[in-house]
Each structure stands twice: as C-alpha cells, then as structure tokens.
Amino acid sequence: MATDVLAEKFESRLHLTTKTVGEDRIKKAKENNEDVAVLSTFLPTPDDGKSKSAFECALKEGCLLGDPKKMITGTKKMEYKTRQWHEKCFCCCVCKTAIGTKSFIPREQEIYCATCYEEKFATRCVKCNKIITSGGVTYKNEPWHRECFTCTHCNTSLAGQRFTSRDEKPYCADCFGELFAKRCTACSKPITGIGGTRFISFEDRHWHNDCFICASCKTSLVGRGFITDADDIICPECAKQKLM
Ligand SMILES: [Zn+2]
Numbered sequence: 001m002a003t004d005v006l007a008e009k010f011e012s013r014l015h016l017t018t019k020t021v022g023e024d025r026i027k028k029a030k031e032n033n034e035d036v037a038v039l040s041t042f043l044p045t046p047d048d049g050k051s052k053s054a055f056e057c058a059l060k061e062g063c064l065l066g067d068p069k070k071m072i073t074g075t076k077k078m079e080y081k082t083r084q085w086h087e088k089c090f091c092c093c094v095c096k097t098a099i100g101t102k103s104f105i106p107r108e109q110e111i112y113c114a115t116c117y118e119e120k121f122a123t124r125c126v127k128c129n130k131i132i133t134s135g136g137v138t139y140k141n142e143p144w145h146r147e148c149f150t151c152t153h154c155n156t157s158l159a160g161q162r163f164t165s166r167d168e169k170p171y172c173a174d175c176f177g178e179l180f181a182k183r184c185t186a187c188s189k190p191i192t193g194i195g196g197t198r199f200i201s202f203e204d205r206h207w208h209n210d211c212f213i214c215a216s217c218k219t220s221l222v223g224r225g226f227i228t229d230a231d232d233i234i235c236p237e238c239a240k241q242k243l244m
Pocket residue numbers: 057058059062063064065066067068085086089
C-alpha cells in the first residue's frame with residue numbers, strides 16, 4: 001500500500017502586461033532583441049520611390065488593406081521581432097480581433113490574443129476540463145484544480161492530505177480503509193494496519209487483537225490455543241464444557 005504525494009502547485013504561464021515606453025527604451029529593446037512589440041506611426045515619406053519598399057505587412061497577400069506595402073501617413077504599424085504589420089492586420093490568428101495595445105502571445109509564427117491563447121494552450125484540469133489559472137495540483141503527471149482533486153469515493157478534497165491510490169484512483173485514508181482494508185470478523189470494522197494496529201489472521205478470517213476473544217466466556221484468545229465452532233472461536237475450556 002503506497003501513499004502518493006502531490007507535486008507542488010504550479011502557476012499559470014500567462015502573466016502579461018502592456019507598457020508604453022519612450023523612444024530610447026524601444027531602441028534599446030530592439031538592439032537587445034527583447035521580446036517587445038512596437039506600435040508606431042507611418043511618417044510622411046519622401047517621394048523618392050526607394051523608401052516605399054522598407055515596409056511589408058507580414059500578412060502578405062492576406063493583408064487586410066489589400067496591399068501589404070501600403071503606407072498611409074498617420075496610420076499605425078506594429079513591429080515585432082523581425083516582422084511588421086499594419087495596425088489592423090496585427091490581429092489574433094483565431095478570433096481575428098486587432099490586438100491594438102492589448103497583450104498578445106506569439107507562438108511559432110502566429111499571434112494570439114490572451115483569451116484565444118488560454119482557450120487553446122492553457123493547462124486544463126483532467127477532471128472538469130476547465131482551464132487552471134493558478135494553484136493546480138499534479139497527480140500522475142496530470143493537472144487538476146485543487147478542488148477537483150478529490151477522494152474517488154466521498155469527494156472530499158485531497159489537496160494537502162494523505163491519500164492512497166488504488167487502480168490509479170485516489171482515496172482518502174478513511175475511505176480507503178472502509179473500502180479495501182481487511183475487516184475484522186467480530187466487529188466488521190476495517191483493519192487498516194495504519195499506526196501499527198495488531199491483528200490476528202486465521203485461514204481467511206481476521207480479527208483485531210481486542211476482538212479475538214472466546215465467543216462464550218469472552219476471555220482473550222491472543223497467544224492461546226482456540227477451537228473453531230462454526231463461525232465462532234472458543235477457548236479450550238469452553239469447548240470442553242460444550243462437549244460434556
Ligand atoms: Zn496589412
């Protein structure tokens with residue numbers, strides 16, 4: 001009988017903040033290749049025909065403005081790592097909502113809004129299938145809400161409790177004892193063995209030490225000879241009397 005332990009609780013991976021920072025900070029972030037997105041305004045461009053090629057919307061033929069190279073003075077563009085978008089085109093790949101100044105999560109080449117990212121990638125509880133935002137527990141490498149990780153039999157929470165598993169299912173100590181432990185032939189309560197409970201076994205029957213008594217004179221039979229009489233156990237003296 002092994003007692004399992006829960007892995008320490010884990011926190012959600014999503015802790016996003018959006019900040020507005022100055023030009024210098026942006027320059028530094030770009031130089032250090034920091035994980036920041038920069039929203040800036042298209043400035044009037046000198047009509048020399050060269051600088052136009054500097055911008056290309058990352059959506060390419062999917063560009064919402066219909067022309068990935070279009071630069072409209074006064075509108076905004078988003079830069080993130082090596083790519084650029086029109087402000088409108090910088091949108092969640094799932095719900096297509098423009099990110100604007102909200103938080104986003106890049107994954108592979110896609111951009112997600114926080115809601116869609118959670119929906120798609122967040123850790124889900126194996127019991128209720130809902131997202132675990134904080135303080136879940138891990139059992140057999142699977143994530144659970146603390147409140148969902150309960151005894152298979154009585155449903156009390158097992159987080160922070162001692163529990164025992166059987167057939168890959170967790171049980172509280174009380175239920176485990178009730179359901180699976182050997183039972184005393186005399187009082188029919190479980191013999192759990194937890195805390196060193198001593199018991200007597202004879203053939204396929206078991207007794208608590210205190211319950212192992214003569215059916216007729218009630219003296220303890222622990223360490224003595226005894227005789228079985230149908231379902232009862234009796235001491236040699238009472239057996240003798242019965243025969244006379
Ligand atoms: Zn575009």
